[in-house]
Amino acid sequence: MTEISPTRTRRAGLRWMSLFTLAWLAIWTVQLTPVQLLLPLQLDTPEDDWIGGVVSSGLVLGIGGLAGILAGPAAGALSDRGAAGRHRRRPWALGGVLLTAVCLVLTGFAEGPWGVGAGWVGVSIGVAVSSAAFTALIADQLPTTQRGAASAAVGSSQAVGIVLGVGLVVLLGLGIREGYLLLAGVIAVVGSAAALLLPDPPSTEEMRPTRIGRHPLASLRDRDFAWMLSGRLVTNIGNALGTALFLFFLLHGLGQPTPVAQDNLLLLILVYTVFVVIASVITGVVSDRTGNRRTLAVAATVVQAASGVAIALVPTFEMTMVAAALMGLGYGAFSTVGLAFAADLLPDEQDHARDLGIVNVTAALGQLIGPVLGAGLVALVGGFWLVFVAAAVLSLVGGLLTAFARQPSRS
Numbered sequence: 001m002t003e004i005s006p007t008r009t010r011r012a013g014l015r016w017m018s019l020f021t022l023a024w025l026a027i028w029t030v031q032l033t034p035v036q037l038l039l040p041l042q043l044d045t046p047e048d049d050w051i052g053g054v055v056s057s058g059l060v061l062g063i064g065g066l067a068g069i070l071a072g073p074a075a076g077a078l079s080d081r082g083a084a085g086r087h088r089r090r091p092w093a094l095g096g097v098l099l100t101a102v103c104l105v106l107t108g109f110a111e112g113p114w115g116v117g118a119g120w121v122g123v124s125i126g127v128a129v130s131s132a133a134f135t136a137l138i139a140d141q142l143p144t145t146q147r148g149a150a151s152a153a154v155g156s157s158q159a160v161g162i163v164l165g166v167g168l169v170v171l172l173g174l175g176i177r178e179g180y181l182l183l184a185g186v187i188a189v190v191g192s193a194a195a196l197l198l199p200d201p202p203s204t205e206e207m208r209p210t211r212i213g214r215h216p217l218a219s220l221r222d223r224d225f226a227w228m229l230s231g232r233l234v235t236n237i238g239n240a241l242g243t244a245l246f247l248f249f250l251l252h253g254l255g256q257p258t259p260v261a262q263d264n265l266l267l268l269i270l271v272y273t274v275f276v277v278i279a280s281v282i283t284g285v286v287s288d289r290t291g292n293r294r295t296l297a298v299a300a301t302v303v304q305a306a307s308g309v310a311i312a313l314v315p316t317f318e319m320t321m322v323a324a325a326l327m328g329l330g331y332g333a334f335s336t337v338g339l340a341f342a343a344d345l346l347p348d349e350q351d352h353a354r355d356l357g358i359v360n361v362t363a364a365l366g367q368l369i370g371p372v373l374g375a376g377l378v379a380l381v382g383g384f385w386l387v388f389v390a391a392a393v394l395s396l397v398g399g400l401l402t403a404f405a406r407q408p409s410r411s
Helices: 014-043 047-080 090-109 112-141 144-171 176-197 223-243 246-253 258-290 293-313 317-344 349-381 385-403
Strands: none
Touching (some): 014 090, 014 112, 014 176, 014 246, 047 090, 047 112, 047 246, 112 176, 112 317, 112 349, 144 176, 144 317, 223 293, 223 385, 246 317, 258 293, 258 317, 293 385, 317 385, 349 385
């Protein structure tokens, strides 16, 4: 079983946590606002062929997710190998946010599935590169007793980012193109500022991974790390199934007009956000104090599964609100405790960014598989009930897989 050695890092202050939170708030805002609102509106098709729009959206998100899966660990591995005397994380964080900003603009001006898909691939690569760099800071600079708090910042920022982005677009009455331009400005300004202001000590020869006798993906051979990754992947697929098609569910599952569906989507996201933040903060603090992250992560998957069961049994807007609250509680807790659990299980401190890039890939892969699988399930039965049943089942399976990873002991 992995044992956590005494850390050589010092506790981070309010300034570090604030900048780190702002970085993730910007990342989640520009990644999830298109997923929840702008891309479905861009790719929606007439009522007599609405399934075609669902399928197009799923494929675009899937291809973008695949690009992120390849880019994240690659960027992390390269940053681990930064030359001695140079910054390891900052160049990749800065380059990633700037690439994201440029590609958001291109996506906003694109038309049709092919053009939109090409732009979204660039956005996904930029987000993956910057995410790998920012995530590595948790293991680089924080003691184990603060990793839950930092992970809570990541998890709660995810929910707040959706509200911030969708809220600005809807409440300001922005069109699709203007929405993308706003998001590009957010990531360019806030992401760049965080990348430049967060500390990033120069690399030393001791920090660089040695190549002799090392397998490129040695971390995947670690039993506990591998079980954690598999559980994280399956749970994220369950979450993506339960959330990625919300707008289409409101439009075509509940038959709401587009303006009403957009307003109700914002309301659902607000409910989801409140409970994500509550769950993230509480479980982050509790897991730091107790060190028992595995039990909390498994319990969170059960709560997430309950949300899918609720909508499948009672497909009304009122029950969808209840399900959004349950999904927020479950995923908020799992994303926070799961990320801290992953940081505790890292097999080799010289490969922090590469291995945490792989951890991020599980979330990105969930966002890839979820919409594609969801679109296929909708096309199969001509409705959404099977999507939510599958979301519940996969959430429970993800919890079971996570339970096989042994909790590291603290020394």
